[in-house]
Amino acid sequence: MTRAPQKRTMQTRAKLLDAAADLISVNGYTALRVEEVVLKAGVAKGTFFAHFADKDQLMNQLIGAEMDRILDHIVAGPVPKDADSIAEALLPLAEFMTCERYVLDIILRYSVVPEIEQIEPIARNFGRQIEILMNWCSTSDTSFRKDIDAGLLAEGVHAFLLQAMALKFCALHCELGLRERLRQYLRAWLAPVAA
């Protein structure tokens, strides 16, 4: 017979998340150590792994939550009507996702869902991103290409977003900044002049 989870569980989990968030706000994501987290939270190491499968899952929660906050802010704003506006709207999200190389690595690793059952925060956020992009791409008063459907259009925007972010860490071809590169990509993808 299974029993309902105790409220102690959520408290401990919250203590761990809070401790981790505090430490990250000081030293960043890359420098976080599980040891520090449990010390600050006042629990044993084993407890950490009773709440999170591994360190990456904690990161998944924290990074995913931050991405959700940023995305909430983005959808609260006006719907962008052209390529440059979409680039501009996505910029805060892109900036966060590339705030540390380690953060982008985690995001890339957990943006896909290996198992149908449980969708983790980052993967869920990616799903939201695609949906929002689809909405933007399918509003009628845009001048976007009509030869492909909104789903494909959205996937393309996303592919270029990732490409632009990856190149932010590249010492080669770094003449362009993230914003300008993303604009260039999205113009070419969303409103081609055609052959």
Added chain:
Amino acid sequence: MTRAPQKRTMQTRAKLLDAAADLISVNGYTALRVEEVVLKAGVAKGTFFAHFADKDQLMNQLIGAEMDRILDHIVAGPVPKDADSIAEALLPLAEFMTCERYVLDIILRYSVVPEIEQIEPIARNFGRQIEILMNWCSTSDTSFRKDIDAGLLAEGVHAFLLQAMALKFCALHCELGLRERLRQYLRAWLAPVAA
């Protein structure tokens, strides 16, 4: 005064690379342990790290070398003239890069060059990929769009290649296989019907 490297150096390095390649051919990349490699190569653990900054650098060498072999084979073939042919030509490379989740993670992490000085194998291979794609995109007898230059066209193909590969590990939206997805992307990118 600096002295020329001894030939012993290259021998030891070769022993390590051979041992690693052997082990990988049996158990795959993910399962490789540094301990196993030095045991099989008959050297001490410290020696490994005198030759490779870390385990990832060994992977960078081995995976990069394999990618180079595949790319050599691709360029030895005929130049693809349309989107579907490009997708088809890239497929062997994409298959290898996604042979294990771990392999794709390593490739994504080391495909960008953080420091100008030393370009590692995977990053160099990515550079080659872009150049080859540029050549394909700028051959005159294709029906590709002419509104953007070959460099941007190549970067886009690459962005879509990465997107298609990432989705290979995704349990969601997995109706399409890698080949079909890549075709769809490249058709839309290289030959848009325009608004």
Added chain:
DNA sequence: CATAATAAATGACCATGGTCAATTTAGTAG
């Protein structure tokens, strides 16, 4: 050839993520 100088190799040791049998705590039934 002897000796000094530098390169290469060694392995005990460390850092950090992760495991699990044993223990404590909270909820439940009588």
Added chain:
DNA sequence: CTACTAAATTGACCATGGTCATTTATTATG
């Protein structure tokens, strides 16, 4: 209230990547 059961917690221990002072091999020089 007591005994019982499942959930939650603990911390010693393990796995694996990585470090570095010390030792050994190689090469240059008088």
